[in-house]
Amino acid sequence: MDFLTLRQNLTKDFSDFKRIKIALLGDSSTQFLAQSLRGYAYEYQFAFELFESEYNQVEQEISSPNSELYHFSPVYLFLFLSTQKLQKDFYKKPGDEKTTFAEDTLKKIEHLLALINAKTNTKILLPLFSEINDYSFGNFATKVEQSLIYQLKKLNFLLMEFAKKCPNLFLIDLPSLERETGDSLTRDKKLYISGDFIYHIDFFPIIAKHVCDIIAASLGKIKKCLIVDLDNTLWGGIIGEDGIERIQIGGLGIGKAFTELQQWILELKNRGIILAVCSKNDEDTAKEPFQKHQEMVLRLDDFALFLANRNSKAENIKYLKSVLNIGFDSMVFVDDSPFERNLVKSHFPEICVPELPEDPVEYLTFLQKLNLFETTSYSEEDQNRTKQYQQESQRTASQMTFSSEDEYLESLEMKCNVKPFDSFTIPRIAQLTQRSNQFNLRTIRYSESDIKSITSSDEYIALSFSLKDKFGDNGLISAVILKKETETLFLDTFIMSCRVLRRGVEFFILNQLCKIAEEKGFAYITGEYIQTSKNGLVKNLLADLGFTQKNDIWQLAVGSYMPNKTFISKD
């Protein structure tokens, strides 16, 4: 979107949108960036309450303990530092100091971040620096430590290494954005020389989009599932007509385009995106290439669900939602047919349906540039997600053979491991608080650093629950944070992955909580339900668990609690 189009958003009605406090600190002119951020927020249904520092006041705002920045108390802080300012410093340094420029600059940035973290609990967004080659050494600069480009590339790498250790720091991969956009649409010297704007006016909206993407991801608005069509989407041609020898994949025709698309989709799967097929085909015909074609990259076991039939795609997606238990807004639907895209969009406006370009060779770059799969966390469990969903469909199949629910649950031989949060589970727990929408009593989102401080605090009891059964390991599926009050443990957080609904895990958990409360001398457990548009599932949870309501707070007396029946044993 160009700047002028985006600017029209500013006059629209933001009143129903989520208000978010964000501070923008820049060492160059930030007015166009500020307007772009506000404007782009509309597309994400956010209303940014924006604090924009005075021109080039980054260090002052951060160093002075009573600065307006800290009074404002932002939830997100966008630290918009420019290569242009670094470049000026770099040129002033004598040769030997140039060789340590990256380390020295990293130290300065670390210092700024430490000051911020000491004063306020905010998520910090920082762009990587533009990698500008001034060609004073030509291409040989890549081997010369005293050159600008050498130090800038090194600085970016050091920053990435540093950021791995800082859960509240999110880097924006600006050099990649610049490369995709192209220099002529990224920079505007006129604007830079006259107004100290370091980018082209139409590049600010691109930065704003990525800031919004990161903020949305940190609020749990992420895509979890990619639904793909087959004919002319995953391969060229129509399997039912062309046959396995004639579809274009690998060496045949423009098959390379589809091969590379499949490779990317496999990368998504490996990082935790659930894949599903939704195709109007006979099932056997549709499966054949995955089983027999030498050059297919994706195989049947890469998909959590394979829906190839003659039903409408809307029906198939409805079914898919019921099996996977995820919201429509976390699905992406990729199909070459405008008819199918419109059908899906009109039935489920929340599903993301990219309007693919006409030429299949453009699909991959087009999809990548949309940045649909932004995330703010990554854990080991992500890699196993597909397997877990596959096991879930085995469970569903086995359930059919039992006459009663209890019999089925008993047959699963479920075992649950209960333990306090630790350094291994903290990333997954933070992720659960960010991702879980349905089984979530209060929907408080925590970052890794929040979870760390809760873990080490005496004011909380925090427990994680991992479940396995005879079909496989579900991994860490629930977390409970109890805040200690006099006589009472308050359920600050009670979340559970929807993969394990209807297994009685909540009853098992409550049994455990009551035991702990009793051991530690607390008379009551209290809880609260904060309604969102998505957590209707747990509206009656506290009542079902035996809590009684007093105003908005629900209470359970530990002394008179009778343990609930469960089919889960403690591991």
Next chain:
Amino acid sequence: MQHFLSDLTKIFRTVFQNPLLEISKETKAADIDGWDSLQHFILILSIEKHFNIKFTTEESRNFLNVGQIIDSLEKKLNHQ
């Protein structure tokens, strides 16, 4: 010339977000609400995009009124 003025009127209306705005060769920054240095950047970029030309930085800083923008446009577009 008239052709430039009517194109420029459309651009001015978009940039200054005023669909009724009328301009003439004599119109200068002080005559239009919001024509500050920031909007001036946006205006110049919009004109450049529309006519597919580039003003030099010096030129774009020194336009005193709409007439001077038209003069420069005439020169650039006639030379092409």
